[in-house]
Amino acid sequence: KQEVTQIPAALSVPEGENLVLNCSFTDSAIYNLQWFRQDPGKGLTSLLLIQSSQREQTSGRLNASLDKSSGRSTLYIAASQPGDSATYLCAVMGANNLFFGTGTRLTVIP
Amino acid sequence: SQTIHQWPATLVQPVGSPLSLECTVEGTSNPNLYWYRQAAGRGLQLLFYSVGIGQISSEVPQNLSASRPQDRQFILSSKKLLLSDSGFYLCAWSGTGGGYEQYFGPGTRLTVT
Numbered sequence: 001k002q003e004v005t006q007i008p009a010a011l012s013v014p015e016g017e018n019l020v021l022n023c024s025f026t027d028s029a030i031y032n033l034q035w036f037r038q039d040p041g042k043g044l045t046s047l048l049l050i051q052s053s054q055r056e057q058t059s060g061r062l063n064a065s066l067d068k069s070s071g072r073s074t075l076y077i078a079a080s081q082p083g084d085s086a087t088y089l090c091a092v093m094g095a096n097n098l099f100f101g102t103g104t105r106l107t108v109i110p
Numbered sequence: 111s112q113t114i115h116q117w118p119a120t121l122v123q124p125v126g127s128p129l130s131l132e133c134t135v136e137g138t139s140n141p142n143l144y145w146y147r148q149a150a151g152r153g154l155q156l157l158f159y160s161v162g163i164g165q166i167s168s169e170v171p172q173n174l175s176a177s178r179p180q181d182r183q184f185i186l187s188s189k190k191l192l193l194s195d196s197g198f199y200l201c202a203w204s205g206t207g208g209g210y211e212q213y214f215g216p217g218t219r220l221t222v223t
Contacts, residue, residue, distance in 0.1 A: 006155075034211060043116075043200055045212040060221040089154070091212075096142075096161075097169065098202075098212055 006090055013080055014109050019102045021075040023090030028068050031093040035064050035075050038061045038087045050105035080108045112137035116201050116215040124223055129188040131218050133201030140201040143184040145176055148198040197223045
């Protein structure tokens with residue numbers, strides 16, 4: 001069964017810093033990988049989707065990479081802002097199921 | 111554009127009471143639909159998914175059930191709630207076939223007392 005791990009579980013950085021969130025998965029037979037953002041008590045907002053044939057995707061200050069063979073993905077956030085504070089979830093898509101990590105809780109300190 | 115609705119937003123129910131959570135999607139047709147649960151301190155877990163009307167697949171054995179009476183309506187139910195059913199329930203939709211992005215609703219916070 002697919003297992004998804006996210007490290008670190010929590011991260012606190014000063015405003016303006018660049019940062020990297022890590023995600024690893026055990027089964028490389030995936031359709032895609034998604035990064036989500038979740039604010040407290042809210043639903044999930046999709047940030048980036050990387051298809052299994054792709055290596056990276058970019059949206060604004062966010063860049064996600066995928067190395068399917070090693071079972072790893074990273075989410076790079078440039079020039080972090082207090083509004084980036086949230087929990088970031090990585091999920092890999094199997095045949096009909098998204099397998100989620102437990103997330104990284106990010107706090108950006110003004 | 112597509113939107114996904116869930117209601118109620120919050121719910122407090124006693125143990126043993128029934129449950130009905132509703133999810134509807136607008137702006138798309140024949141979507142795949144999903145119910146997830148996020149328990150305190152744990153990751154999201156897929157409960158049910160549906161690829162069409164009346165077609166429900168269950169991922170986790172439990173006292174919950176799901177139904178899809180209409181193309182864009184997905185309902186999560188229980189006849190008798192347990193304390194362990196407390197959590198944050200999220201509905202999601204995607205295009206059909208594999209590899210499509212999933213879009214999530216705002217969620218329902220369920221507390222079983």
